[in-house]
Amino acid sequence: MAIDFILLRTDSDSHARLGRITTPHGEITTPAFAPVGTQATVKALDPRDLHELGAELILGNTYHLYLRPGADLVAEMGGLHGFMGWDGPILTDSGGFQVFSLANTRRVTDEGVEFRSHIDGSRHLFTPEMVVHTQEQLGADIIMVLDECAEPNDRAYNEQALARTHAWAERCLHAQQRTDQALFGIVQGGVFPDLRRQSAEFLTGLDFPGYAIGGLSVGETKEQMYSMLDITAPVLPEDKPRYLMGVGAPEDLVEGVARGVDLFDCVLPTRLARNGALFTRAGRINIRNAQFARDAAPIEDGCQCYTCRSFSRAYLRHLFKAGELLASRLATIHNVHFLLELMRDIREAITAGSLQAFREEFLGKYPIIPHDVRAANREKRKSRSASHSTTN
Amino acid sequence: MAIDFILLRTDSDSHARLGRITTPHGEITTPAFAPVGTQATVKALDPRDLHELGAELILGNTYHLYLRPGADLVAEMGGLHGFMGWDGPILTDSGGFQVFSLANTRRVTDEGVEFRSHIDGSRHLFTPEMVVHTQEQLGADIIMVLDECAEPNDRAYNEQALARTHAWAERCLHAQQRTDQALFGIVQGGVFPDLRRQSAEFLTGLDFPGYAIGGLSVGETKEQMYSMLDITAPVLPEDKPRYLMGVGAPEDLVEGVARGVDLFDCVLPTRLARNGALFTRAGRINIRNAQFARDAAPIEDGCQCYTCRSFSRAYLRHLFKAGELLASRLATIHNVHFLLELMRDIREAITAGSLQAFREEFLGKYPIIPHDVRAANREKRKSRSASHSTTN
Numbered sequence: 001m002a003i004d005f006i007l008l009r010t011d012s013d014s015h016a017r018l019g020r021i022t023t024p025h026g027e028i029t030t031p032a033f034a035p036v037g038t039q040a041t042v043k044a045l046d047p048r049d050l051h052e053l054g055a056e057l058i059l060g061n062t063y064h065l066y067l068r069p070g071a072d073l074v075a076e077m078g079g080l081h082g083f084m085g086w087d088g089p090i091l092t093d094s095g096g097f098q099v100f101s102l103a104n105t106r107r108v109t110d111e112g113v114e115f116r117s118h119i120d121g122s123r124h125l126f127t128p129e130m131v132v133h134t135q136e137q138l139g140a141d142i143i144m145v146l147d148e149c150a151e152p153n154d155r156a157y158n159e160q161a162l163a164r165t166h167a168w169a170e171r172c173l174h175a176q177q178r179t180d181q182a183l184f185g186i187v188q189g190g191v192f193p194d195l196r197r198q199s200a201e202f203l204t205g206l207d208f209p210g211y212a213i214g215g216l217s218v219g220e221t222k223e224q225m226y227s228m229l230d231i232t233a234p235v236l237p238e239d240k241p242r243y244l245m246g247v248g249a250p251e252d253l254v255e256g257v258a259r260g261v262d263l264f265d266c267v268l269p270t271r272l273a274r275n276g277a278l279f280t281r282a283g284r285i286n287i288r289n290a291q292f293a294r295d296a297a298p299i300e301d302g303c304q305c306y307t308c309r310s311f312s313r314a315y316l317r318h319l320f321k322a323g324e325l326l327a328s329r330l331a332t333i334h335n336v337h338f339l340l341e342l343m344r345d346i347r348e349a350i351t352a353g354s355l356q357a358f359r360e361e362f363l364g365k366y367p368i369i370p371h372d373v374r375a376a377n378r379e380k381r382k383s384r385s386a387s388h389s390t391t392n
Numbered sequence: 393m394a395i396d397f398i399l400l401r402t403d404s405d406s407h408a409r410l411g412r413i414t415t416p417h418g419e420i421t422t423p424a425f426a427p428v429g430t431q432a433t434v435k436a437l438d439p440r441d442l443h444e445l446g447a448e449l450i451l452g453n454t455y456h457l458y459l460r461p462g463a464d465l466v467a468e469m470g471g472l473h474g475f476m477g478w479d480g481p482i483l484t485d486s487g488g489f490q491v492f493s494l495a496n497t498r499r500v501t502d503e504g505v506e507f508r509s510h511i512d513g514s515r516h517l518f519t520p521e522m523v524v525h526t527q528e529q530l531g532a533d534i535i536m537v538l539d540e541c542a543e544p545n546d547r548a549y550n551e552q553a554l555a556r557t558h559a560w561a562e563r564c565l566h567a568q569q570r571t572d573q574a575l576f577g578i579v580q581g582g583v584f585p586d587l588r589r590q591s592a593e594f595l596t597g598l599d600f601p602g603y604a605i606g607g608l609s610v611g612e613t614k615e616q617m618y619s620m621l622d623i624t625a626p627v628l629p630e631d632k633p634r635y636l637m638g639v640g641a642p643e644d645l646v647e648g649v650a651r652g653v654d655l656f657d658c659v660l661p662t663r664l665a666r667n668g669a670l671f672t673r674a675g676r677i678n679i680r681n682a683q684f685a686r687d688a689a690p691i692e693d694g695c696q697c698y699t700c701r702s703f704s705r706a707y708l709r710h711l712f713k714a715g716e717l718l719a720s721r722l723a724t725i726h727n728v729h730f731l732l733e734l735m736r737d738i739r740e741a742i743t744a745g746s747l748q749a750f751r752e753e754f755l756g757k758y759p760i761i762p763h764d765v766r767a768a769n770r771e772k773r774k775s776r777s778a779s780h781s782t783t784n
Contacts, residue, residue, distance in 0.1 A: 040710065044717040047702070069685070069710040077688060077706055085702045293461070296469060310439070310477045314469055318432065318461040325436040325720050 003141065003182040003209055005241050013356040015233060015260035018347060021241055023089040023141035024180050025081065028056040030241060030262040031350075033253060033343045034091060035270060035336050039064050040074070040084040043270045044328040045336070047086045052306070053333065054340050057089045057142075059265045062134055063098030067117050067124075071137035079139025091142040091265070094131045094172075094186075097214070097246070100149040108148060110164060128171035136178045144212060145172040147186040152220045158190035166202050173206060184210040184243060191224045193231045200235035211236045212243040213261070217252070219378065221371050226255055233260035250279065250342055251368050254359050257346050269335035274328045276320045279338035283367040287331070292317045305337035306330075395533065395574040395601055397633050405748040407625060407652035410739055413633055415481040415533035416572050417473060420448040422633060422654035423738055425645060425731045426483060427662060431456050432466070432476040435662045436720040437728070439478045444698070445725065446732050449481045449534075451657045454526055455490030459509050459516075463529035471531025483534040483657070486523045486564075486578075489606070489638070492541040500540060502556060520563035528570045536604060537564040539578040544612045550582035558594050565598060576602040576635060583616045585623045592627035603628045604635040605653070609644070611770060613763050618647055625652035642671065642734055643760050646751050649738050661727035666720045668712045671730035675759040679723070684709045697729035698722075 002024065009018040019030040034057040035042045035050065042050060042058055050058060060080050065071060077083040080090050096113070099106055103115035112127030128146045135143035146168045150161035165188045176183050185203035189195030203211060213232050216225045229244070236242055241262040247253070248266020256264060269279070276288040280300040285292075287299070298308035299316065307316070307330040319327035342362075349358035394416065401410040413420040426449040427434045427442065434442060434450055442450060452472050457463060469475040472482050488505070491498055495507035504519030520538045527535035538560045542553035557580045568575050577595035581587030595603060605624055608617045621636070628634055633654045639645070640658020648656060661671070668680040672692040677684075679691070690700035691708065699708070699722040711719035734754075741750035 039714045039716055040707070041716050041718045044721075046698075046718060046721065048698075064714075068714055069706070073686060073706065073710075076686060077704060083704070083707055083710075085707070294465060294468060306438075306440075312469060312475070314461070314465065315432070315475055315477070318465075318475075322431045322456075322460055324431055324433050325717060326433045326438060328717050329436075329438065329721065 001182075001209060002180050003241075005210070005239065007239060009350060011258075011350050011355050012353065014258040014359075016257045016346075016350050016355050017260060017262060018350045019241065019262055021089075021262075023182070025087060025089045025141050026056070028089055028263075029347060031253075031257045031343060031346055032057055032263055033248065033339045034059045034263065034265040035339075036061070036265055036267045037084065037086075038267070039068070040080060042332075042336070043274065044332040045270075047084065049333060050086065050336075051088070053336050054344070055088070055336070057091060057263070058086060060084075060090055060092045060138060060140060061095070061098060062092045062131060062138065063095035063102065065092075065138060066095060066134050067119055071134045075137040075139065079137070081139060089142070090140040091243075091263075092135050092138050092140040092144065093245070094135065094144040094146040095126055096131070096144075096146045097149050099126055108164070110167070112146070112168075113148070128168040129175040132172050132175040132183070133177075136176075136181065140181065142182045142184060142210065144184050145169045145186055147188055147214055149215050149218070150188065150190055152190040152215060152218055152224070154190065155192060158188070158192060158195055162188050162195055162199055166199070169203060169206060169208075173208075182209040184208055184212050186212040186214040186245070187232055187236075188215045189228075190215060191220050191228060193228075196228055196232045197235055200232050204235065204237055208240070210241040210243060212245050214245045216244065217247045217249075217266075219375065222252070222255075222368070225252070226259065229256060229259040229261065236260075248339060249369075250339065250366055251363060253339065253342060254346065254362055257350075258355065258359060269339050270332050273331035273335040276327070276331065278331060279335050281362070281365055283365075284369070287313060287316045288320050289317075299334050300338075303334065303337070304341075305334050307334040307337075393574070393601060394572050395633075397602070397631065399631060401742060403650075403742050403747050404745065406650040406751075408649045408738075408742050408747050409652060409654060410742045411633065411654055413481075413654075415574070417479060417481045417533050418448070420481055420655075421739060423645075423649045423735060423742075424449055424655055425640065425735045426451045426655065426657040427728050427731075428453070428657055428659045429476065429478075430659070431460070432472060434724075434728070435666065436724040437662075439476065441725060442478065442728075443480070445728050446736070447480070447728070449483060449655070450478060452476075452482055452484045452530060452532060453487070453490060454484045454523060454530065455487035455494065457484075457530060458487060458526050459511055463526045467529040467531070471529075473531060481534070482532040483635075483655075484527050484530050484532040484536065485637070486527065486536040486538040487518055488523070488536075488538045489541055491518055500556070502559070504538070504560075505540070520560040521567040524564050524567040524575070525569075528568075528573065532573065534574045534576060534602065536576050537561045537578055539580055539606055541607050541610070542580065542582055544582040544607060544610055544616070546582065547584060550580070550584060550587055554580055554587055554591055558591070561595060561598060561600075565600075574601040576600055576604050578604040578606040578637070579624055579628075580607045581620075582607060583612050583620060585620075588620050588624045589627055592624050596627065596629055600632070602633040602635060604637050606637045608636065609639045609658075611767065614644070614647075614760070617644070618651065621648060621651040621653065628652075640731060641761075642731065642758055643755060645731065645734060646738065646754055649742075650747065650751060661731050662724050665723035665727040668719070668723065670723060671727050673754070673757055676761070679705060679708045680712050681709075691726050692730075695726065695729070696733075697726050699726040699729075
């Protein structure tokens with residue numbers, strides 16, 4: 001087996017689990033959050049920063065790395081680990097999600113998905129066999145099957161996409177040649193309970209070493225997302241890790257863990273950081289605001305990250321206003337620390353049997369961004385990435 | 393005295409000196425190169441990086457900090473040291489050079505220099521008294537007098553500017569109130585030997601704790617620059633540090649030291665790094681070039697910087713091509729390390745009495761960028777900064 005998963009403890013008040021994944025590049029204590037290193041770098045951070053922050057797993061994006069610098073080049077340089085100088089566990093996605101969200105024109109057939117690169121318009125075809133091969137070249141510890149990401153509320157599209165996703169999952173399993181990588185299946189089914197259940201059951205039958213829940217946090221409400229987790233997680237085998245893809249809002253980490261999720265990844269902390277939006281336990285602040293111009297306090301009192309131990313809000317605001325590179329770095333350090341620290345607190349609470357109290361306390365203080373504001377932000381990003389080539 | 397300078401050794405084959413400056417924030421072993429932190433940050437680096445690189449002095453730009461975030465705000469945040477979290481020695485320039493090179497319209501009178509901000513067009517007046525006060529608010533260990541930077545080959549302009557520069561130097565001395573900052577005088581005089589000599593003599597008479605040589609590396613040839621150093625350095629007192637402003641090309645550091653210079657500063661290593669131009673002992677390379685796409689070697693074999701110890705040329709090229717923030721950081725670490733390591737080698741050679749051999753060996757391998765190429769690059773930068781507001 002490429003990875004080993006041990007369940008250390010199950011919460012008595014919720015479906016939360018404490019566990020440990022052992023990979024060829026080290027251990028991941030779960031529940032865990034993985035910062036995203038889209039193009040073989042977690043934006044603005046270096047591997048030493050990631051170790052210092054306590055990151056135990058990072059993610060790379062197959063779609064981006066396949067297009068630039070190319071998976072063969074990465075393989076030549078010792079795989080993603082050697083190329084980017086990160087010796088800890090890595091997970092790569094299959095590229096499917098980016099093809100559906102970033103690539104220009106695309107055409108899905110049973111064979112695979114044809115698309116044009118967002119960088120230079122060149123034409124490419126992702127098949128299940130090909131994305132497994134590409135991920136074998138990249139060499140991550142955990143790799144993902146190719147799936148089709150349907151619009152979450154479109155029943156007919158989801159039924160059709162699910163059949164394809166399941167067929168592709170089988171083909172991915174057959175295509176796998178390396179034995180030192182764990183290939184995870186991906187549950188799809190939009191916001192439809194029966195499709196989600198059907199998908200989880202089908203994939204469980206294929207006996208993957210881990211299972212992802214995909215197609216969430218793509219525009220549906222939080223209630224819909226949580227309800228899909230409530231339905232899906234219990235169908236998945238207890239002794240395999242469960243990975244909620246692309247989810248990283250603090251409240252979703254807490255709610256996801258309580259519903260039995262072990263792994264999360266999201267660009268949220270790094271992307272927000274570059275916009276000056278910083279996490280605190282009392283909610284997000286934007287450090288560019290004039291109110292912080294003469295504020296000698298750290299981003300968050302008591303925060304133990306390098307940024308908060310060393311710099312004031314006034315200094316950070318200055319760096320952002322002056323367009324300095326250090327702004328992104330210091331803000332990213334804080335935001336990634338915030339989520340990793342939140343996961344440490346969650347794991348501690350599970351250990352202590354006090355997750356329910358922690359959850360209530362945390363959610364009592366952390367204001368959730370309303371659905372319509374999130375939807376508007378999502379639209380803004382979409383229209384930006386339609387005009388530029390964005391990557392995160 | 394705000395600073396103390398000890399001459400530890402004088403080279404027998406050249407005018408090179410080994411010394412030590414003690415400041416309120418620590419010691420600087422000379423000859424030393426100071427990385428530039430224009431806007432209260434050495435671009436892309438944090439204070440831990442600077443300590444790890446062995447930087448013993450960094451520079452801040454009064455013009456930029458006065459405009460943004462404002463010297464009063466910096467003072468409120470504990471001065472530059474507290475604001476930017478750097479506990480080592482800092483030097484601030486007077487802002488004069490930037491007024492003459494960056495600000496929009498400007499009008500020089502005996503009183504001072506009136507200009508419009510390159511950021512928002514607002515109108516400001518720098519007088520000798522005002523720049524001393526501003527630098528007292530910023531709180532650097534070494535501060536500079538206001539000087540007028542004339543076109544180096546214009547005799548009439550240099551004569552007129554020199555009289556003003558000398559009068560301003562006296563006014564700066566009288567304006568100084570803090571006793572924990574060393575105010576350096578600045579020798580001007582363009583490329584005219586008699587004016588340089590006259591300026592050095594006049595300023596020496598004012599008994600500054602240190603002397604800068606200004607108005608060089610502004611378009612004159614290297615021969616002219618070296619010849620001005622040959623003329624100026626011997627006139628300056630032996631027991632005071634000598635600072636060659638704005639000079640940082642590797643060959644100029646070696647040649648400057650051999651002519652008796654103790655301190656240098658320049659944006660060159662950081663600015664080049666952000667463009668992908670990297671120092672090696674065999675000359676500069678541009679890491680964006682296709683030839684490095686599959687190059688598994690570090691930037692320079694044997695280099696002990698974090699970047700070279702951890703990453704390949706192929707990875708760095710990928711980061712630059714992909715527009716990743718980490719590219720600037722890793723390239724800056726290497727280039728700053730290169731110059732600081734060069735200074736360490738120079739100091740070792742002075743100690744060992746082998747500077748002449750080191751100089752010949754270094755210059756034999758390091759190709760110097762021809763004057764016309766440097767002049768063309770300077771013009772390109774000028775036209776860029778005329779259209780955008782640049783800062784480094």
